[in-house]
Amino acid sequence: MNRIGLIVSTLLLLVVVAGSTLFVVDQRQFAVVYALGEIKEVITEPGLKIKMPPPFQNVVFLDRRIQTLDSPETRPIFTAEKKSLVIDWLVKWRIVDSRQFIRNNGVDMRHAETRLAPIVQAAFNEAVTKRTVREMLATDREEVMQEVRKNMAENAKSFGIEIVDVRTKRVDFSSNITDAVYRRMGSERKRVASELRSTGLAEGEQIRADAEKQRDIIIAEAYRDAQKVKGEGDAKAAAIYAAAFGQDPQFAQFYRSLEAYRQSFRGRSDVLVLDPASNDFFRAMRGSSGAAAAPRK
Structure with a gap:
């Protein structure tokens, strides 16, 4: 056993x-x-x-896969205009020389990232300080990432790694500058709004003045045309009256007397104090003999 x-x-x-x-x-x-x-x-x-x-x-x-290193903290970077920017970045990297990597960093990947982060931040500082805010936010953003990647290439060799890509996730003003920018933007928008309102009021007054002027012109032209038509009508009426009355003058005189009576006695309470015998106004009422009718007793 x-x-x-x-x-x-x-x-x-x-x-x-x-x-x-x-x-x-x-x-x-x-x-x-x-x-x-x-x-x-x-x-x-x-x-x-x-x-x-x-x-x-x-x-x-x-x-041996591609690793991602994010910016550990947001540190402000000053531009060429001395404006403070906060940049969040990420770096894609991988091990290409394991011997060199272990000699410089050991076998802990986190130790390598701890050493790599300040080097990336320094490369961003160098690239940003040469540019303005406008260039960082608009025109040179891609160029900055390529420049940081190029500057990192030599340091990456000593780490035994390869920098695959460099990207900026966010480029923004620091909090105190952001508040000031927002306040300035608000003031600018209010100023523009006030200018637009003032311009609108001035244009409104101008439009109303032009409209009133056009109205007065139209009314004056209409009154002028109306008076012209009325005058032409009166002239034609006078010509017709003259032609009609010229055929019988006595009838014309009688007709005008009736029109005068009609205009004089419009109301039931109208009173005229006249001497019928000595006034020609009542000639048409005296009859064909011209003598006044004797009053009834």
């Missing part, structure tokens, strides 16, 4: 030792093999690999 137990223990030990010598490299990883604390081999091809058992050799895995 002791012999069987020894054989089983030996087999288990061989299995453990064999298991410690085998490892799998994923296609998303680098495998770095250490031999007594020194880098012996960097394996980039995926698959099943063999190494010596610990403590003779150890293996460490590094992520």
Whole structure:
């Protein structure tokens, strides 16, 4: 039995030792093999690999995928106009030289990002201080990102990494400047609104004055035309009257007397105090003999 137990223990030990010598490299990883604390081999091809058992050799895995580094904090950057801007950025990077990466940063990816962040921030500072606010917000934004990426290329080699891309997520004024800008924009909009209202009132008054002028002109022209038509009508009427009355003067005189009576006695309460015998106004009422009718008793 002791012999069987020894054989089983030996087999288990061989299995453990064999298991410690085998490892799998994923296609998303680098495998770095250490031999007594020194880098012996960097394996980039995926698959099943063999190494010596610990403590003779150890293996460490590094992520070979593209990593994203976001700006850790928003620090204001001064432009060429001495205006303070806040820039949020991100950097895409990946390991291309695992030996160099481990020598400078160890195997902790976060340690590398901690060292890389201030270098990116310094590159942005250098690019922004040469430009105005307008250039940063509009015209030179893409150029700034390319310049930062170019400046980062040399530092990236010492890190054993490659800078894949640099992007700005947000470019804005700092909070105190933003409030001042908003207040200035509000004042400017109010000034423009007041100018527009003043211009509108002036144009409204001008339109009303022109309309009143046109109205007075139209009324005057209409009155002139009406008086002209009326005068022509009166002239034609007078000509007709003259032609008609010329045929019988006595009838014309009688007709005019009736018109005079009609105009004089418009109301029932109208009273005229005259001497019928000595006044020609009542000649038409005296009859054909011209003598006044004797009053009834």
